[in-house]
Amino acid sequence: MRTLYQFHGGIHPPTNKTQSNHTPIKQASLPSKLVIPLHQHVGSSAKPIVEAGQRVLKGELIGAPDGHLSSAVHAPTSGTISAIDMQIVAHPSGIPDLCITLIPDGLDEWIHREPCDDWCALSHTELRHRLRQAGVVGLGGAVFPSDVKLYSHKHKIKTLVLNGAECEPYITCDDLLMRERATEILQGAQIMRALLYAEEVLIGIEDNKPEAIAAMRAAVTEGCHERMEVVAVPTIYPGGGAKQLIRVLTGIEVAAGVRSTNLGVQCFNVATAYSAWRAIGHSEPLISRIVTITGNVGHPQNFEALIGTPMDELVAQAQPLPGTTGYIMGGPMMGVLMPSMQVGVIKATNCIIAAAKNLFPAPAPALPCIRCTRCAEVCPSELQPQELYWFSKAKNLDKAEDYHLFDCIECGACSYVCPSNIPLVQYYRFAKSEIWAQEASQKAADAARERHEFRESRIEREKREKAEKLAAKEKAAIEARALRAETPQAVVSSARPDADPENTMQLKIQLAIDHAKEQAAAIKPKNTEQLTPQQLAEIADIEARRARVREIAKDVTHIDGHS
Template sequence: MFSFLNRKSSPESSPNAGKPSSPVWRVDHLHRFHGGIHPAEHKAESASSPIQSLRAEGLLVLPLQQHIGQASEPVVQVGEHVLKGQLLAKPVGYVSAALHAPTSGTIISIGMAPVPHPAGLPQTAIILQADGEDRWIERESQPDFRQMDPAALRTLIRNAGIVGLGGASFPTAVKLNPGEHAAPVLILNGAECEPYITCDDLLMREHGEEILAGAEIMMHALGSQHCLVGIEDNKPQALEAMRAAAANRAKVQVVAVPTLYPSGGAKQLIEILTGRQVPAGGHSIDIGVVCVNVGTAFASKRAVIDGEPMISRIVTVTGSVREPRNFEVPLGLPMEQLIQAAGGSPLPIDRVLMGGPLMGVALHRTDIPVIKASNCVLVMAPEQNQPAAEAMPCIRCAACVDVCPARLMPHELYWFARAGNFEKTQEYQVFDCIECGACAYVCPSEIPLVHYYRHAKQEIAAQERERDKADLARRRNEARLARLAREKAEAEAKRAEKMAAMARAKASKENGESSAAAPADAQPAQTVEPGAKPAKKALTPEQQAKLDTALAARRASQISATTAEEKPKTAE
């Protein structure tokens, strides 16, 4: 087990107090990751009201691509009536997730529709017309999940469409498959460090018991022995609720971590709790840790114990709205409906973000749907969204280096990305950038640094796709040439075999004719000495008669020719 954990026996915290308890692993002290910033939090506005559920109604737009990996594939037809929780699209490939109906209704179309996309591009979606009845399918629960094979448990989670709800939307079933690695520690991420967002805070306050039930499901799937729950210390109510839920769970430890952005990054939280760093280009499983969001654990509990697939999520609606709060929102509901449920904006809306102010995605419209990655809808009035000042030249102050949690050199990455030297950006580990925005936050020149890093990543990815296409074309051409050469060689071999067979047949035929022409009492051929004339064979009377006739005709022909040549001379 890891050296950062101290092995202790805690009979007081065991549900079987007074009996010998199994050893547990506890965090003795915290560590600090490099960098970080302290932006204004703006969390109190939306954290003062309980979660409110919104009803699925009207048209629900359900994109097939709501997760990292391959888009799901529809299994329903236009005009089909479906029930709440029914499978609409199945996962395709290993890294994919299923999609289910958030309510009962009729499929009215399957095609391109506006979705939350950084470039405003439409994507393929299933559009469901809710019937208002909200009728469920027959649900199957697995309360005794500890008796299930871990692989079967992961399959259940995959079929329930569970993805990471912290923003990355990585399919959870893939993350819960350690493969050849050991995963002794599961970390639940409840840090929620970005300003304005409070959906995890309220979820932990109201559903701590269910979150830890989901953690136990994940521990069984991973084979983990201990669970650490990391929560920033600016959430005292969430800490209290989670500690109460963990009181009778000896393998679960709730840890308060210092409030520092971006402590909610998976790599940063792992380092805070364990002192270990995820290697560059690697994954947390490489050091025996798996980190998931508390919302993901809650969704896993619902899927396994309640038999409910992922059809909704908690969303913070805040900023320039009259009643900032958190809602449990059916997937596919328009974001405009959430804004109106929060009382609408008292001021003209200047900008709407999906996510927080540092890592959020600007939306081009508000009639687009809530998806699995929608943790926050941040409405900004003109005075909250001051136009960015014109970027000034980099003065190489290195303030960005001081705050970068990934220990990168942001100013160098900026220069290389700006110059289009993407090979150098890779040498400087651009893909280790978590795009937290801390560098741009402290930049005195107000350079939008993250924009350059994203551009570099996109260009490198595009170049790699082109190289893959070129490699594929090259391999196909080489395979074609090899096939042609092989076919030619096979044809030559067949031709040579055919010629050899013909030669053998001819030789066999000639030998057969010679044997048939020879008389039965024929004497063996005599050996002819070198220089000696072969002896003449005696002719039969018939053969001799034919020969005499032929010789007589030849002599007559010669006499006739001689006479024809002498006639002109006589005439002269």
């Protein structure tokens, strides 16, 4: 029996998982349209590579990764691209973002795939490239591109942790995935283990999911996987946080500002391992995911939904009940309210809760903080939430950062126990985004300063170079004159050319005039031969007119000079 460790704090909210975990995963029916955002992952947005009106096949690349930290986006079914425009996406801000709208043709026609039987024969670089091209990102909620996380050298990573804890109430998508597709999850884990050169694989599952634990254990035995262990961990929120699960399984405490990989541990969600296997083994990009539909619906259950499926069309398949006020994406603790019910499912959508007044009554009015420190007792990151609240509320951001605001995982345990009902996490989110904005503007200011200083120095340099060039030219002219003067004329004037600047100037002017004359002489008017007498007369007429004008001009300058 493996020794398990504890992390600080934690709470036991009602799990509310039994509503949705009795029914097997159901294939969601094909929606009327798919709205696929190009920015579903951490990093830079994917670049659209299709045009409106174009027909695409299922699994076809429609958004190419742009930059090192980016991921690909694919067509979840075959159909026609109807628009590439700004639409409201599954983000709490409600701000539109670039999306590709796909109208399915109902054929569900796959693009050519090349299933890979022996992935061991592929190089690690090739495997990572395939994961990147398949758009595999962390499905636990962070949506971090997996290929970037799967980079390691030998003897660096000892343990690969697969996260099947699923600690947040209501959500059962990983539970059902582990029950039904355990073998494929382990196949994905094998690929990940190989890429990381990890020795052992630990699969942490909370003990309120006995069926999933049994299924995974059976799959480990059946697949004869060595050094791979399914560990039942105690049910405590937020035991599924990466740092918390690593602590429970290995006893390693990941300190602030340290990456777990530096301590020999890397962590992935079980659904990520599953999609990694689909991508490598079956050449299927990440175009669908398991989504728990629960809350105010008659038949809460899990669906395998295509990315981009409008949420209301998905919820409609679970017999929605009247009185739904909105959709929460994620769980009740960390989830965010969706700006619209029509937004498309994204790679991060693990759960949609139809919120209603009877399920989530309006929070009791907030009272002043009495500094009871119950929040500090439950904080899994061992922070002082009451201090963070104090500083965030006062917008004393430097101080909040000093108190390790950025170690907060926004699990909401503090808000859950707060006897004054203070929305603590909202304050931390506010403070974090405010600090990020300040950092960004500081960075921009530094860049602007650098550019400005460079420009100043460039202008200075150009001025200097110009002056130097002029000086060199003058010197050359003087030397040339000196050389000429040596031969026919007396050496007297050329002996000291510097002492005679007026002479130099006159010489220069004379040279310029000569040059101009030479040029003028070189140009001969064209079409002057074989002219008819009539043409000659015309020319004479024009010349006379020109002479007259010159006379007038001379007179004008004369008058001007006098006045």
